[in-house]
Amino acid sequence: MPLICYVNGEFVPAERAAVSAFDHGFLYGDGIFESLTVSDGRIFKLGEHLDRLEKSARALRLALPENRDRLAGIVKEAVRRSGARDVYVRIVVSRGAGYPLLDPRVTTGPSLVVLLHPPTPPAETGSSYRARGAGLRLKTAAVRKVPAEAFEPRVKSLNYLNNVLARIEAIESGHDEAILLDMRGFVAEAAGENIFVVSAGRLKTPRAQQVLDGITRRTVLDLARRAELPSEETDLTLYDLYTADECFLTSSFSRIHAVAEVDGRPIPAPGPITQQLRRQILELERSEGELILAGGTP
Ligand SMILES: Cc1ncc(COP(=O)(O)O)c(C=O)c1O
Structure with missing residues (x-):
């Protein structure tokens, strides 16, 4: 059909x-x-x-x-x-x-x-992004995130050229996804996802004012609060990513996707908190998602 x-x-x-x-x-x-x-x-x-x-x-x-x-x-x-x-x-x-x-x-x-x-995209396109179950390999892109002074990042507009260029950089160097830094050199987000790290049992992500205010990002912060997992919206440097205990990306497209490497530095993946949050979000989809097609699980 x-x-x-x-x-x-x-x-x-x-x-x-x-x-x-x-x-x-x-x-x-x-x-x-x-x-x-x-x-x-x-x-x-x-x-x-x-x-x-x-x-x-x-x-x-x-x-x-x-x-x-x-x-x-x-x-x-x-x-x-x-x-x-x-x-x-x-x-x-x-x-x-x-x-x-x-x-x-x-x-x-x-x-x-x-x-x-x-x-998933057609297999013949060669797009491997969704297939990397064990963990994505990320690369910091040379292209920067458009600053909020130039265009508000919370608007989900049809202007994705920086993100496309960043993704091309990543693909051409054999990586799955790119990280964009803001104009100050702090981590902003991935080309098509928000980014989180877990460090010493604490969940951290850049502030919503500097990135797309992702709906999955908000869901993850909410799940963390419910699980009494300390979380913080803060500036993150590349050092924070390189030395993280866990790192993952979030989007409606891929929910929670573990990161296994950033700029050649390995990160254990998928880590226990990443796995727990992933289980919780899938459970939430089943319990809170609105059933719109008859025949779905009641
Ligand atoms: C640049 C960017 N950041 C973050 C996200 C994640 O947002 P959401 O969780 O609302 O899908 C997306 C999703 O399309 C995105 O394009």
Whole structure:
């Protein structure tokens, strides 16, 4: 059964999901997005993703084309029509199609696209990222995180060029993922995930104001509080990563992914706290994820 996507008012098979070449999302990266998951028929943290989408839209003066309930309804409907119990969802809102000019007044109105895609990329692409169960090998990228003074990192926008360049650096040197430093030289985040270390029984991660305020990041901090595991949002240096007892990345895409090496320095992986948090988050998905596809585990 083909995956069904939604494009500007219509549900269409994935291979026919297309927007205009005049769309300002395509021309200027003028738009926002969210990525989330459906596992065993349950959608996880849809409300939080819609909260962040609304905030990103407000920050960019972008009017969402649908209200929150309708957006949630479209996402669930696409999953139901696809009959897909394990699938990834991407919500994309752009400024819309119009004359190619840096002036939002020329667009006809925002585009809304909901894409569904399988949890792993096709094997023939050679992308190995998801397969590294034992632990990722990271490399610090030369390219830096765009500073908050230039663009607010909490906006999940369609501008990912720094992150793409960082990922290319990592791949070309035989690594799985890149770490971006901020302009001060402190660790910011990975190209597509937030970063955590465990050091002397303490969980540490960079402050949300300097990175994407990840929903998985927040979930992990919450799980740590519940487990009375001390945690701290603080500046981290590369030395903190190199000497960590454990290190892991978080994202809706990969949940919690252990890190086995940073810039050639091995880190024990997966460590006990990483494994415990991973178990807890998967359990949370089962217990708190909203069942949207009949036939899922009750
Ligand atoms: C740059 C960046 N940081 C962090 C994350 C993790 O965020 P979340 O846990 O909300 O998926 C992502 C996810 O797409 C990301 O692109």
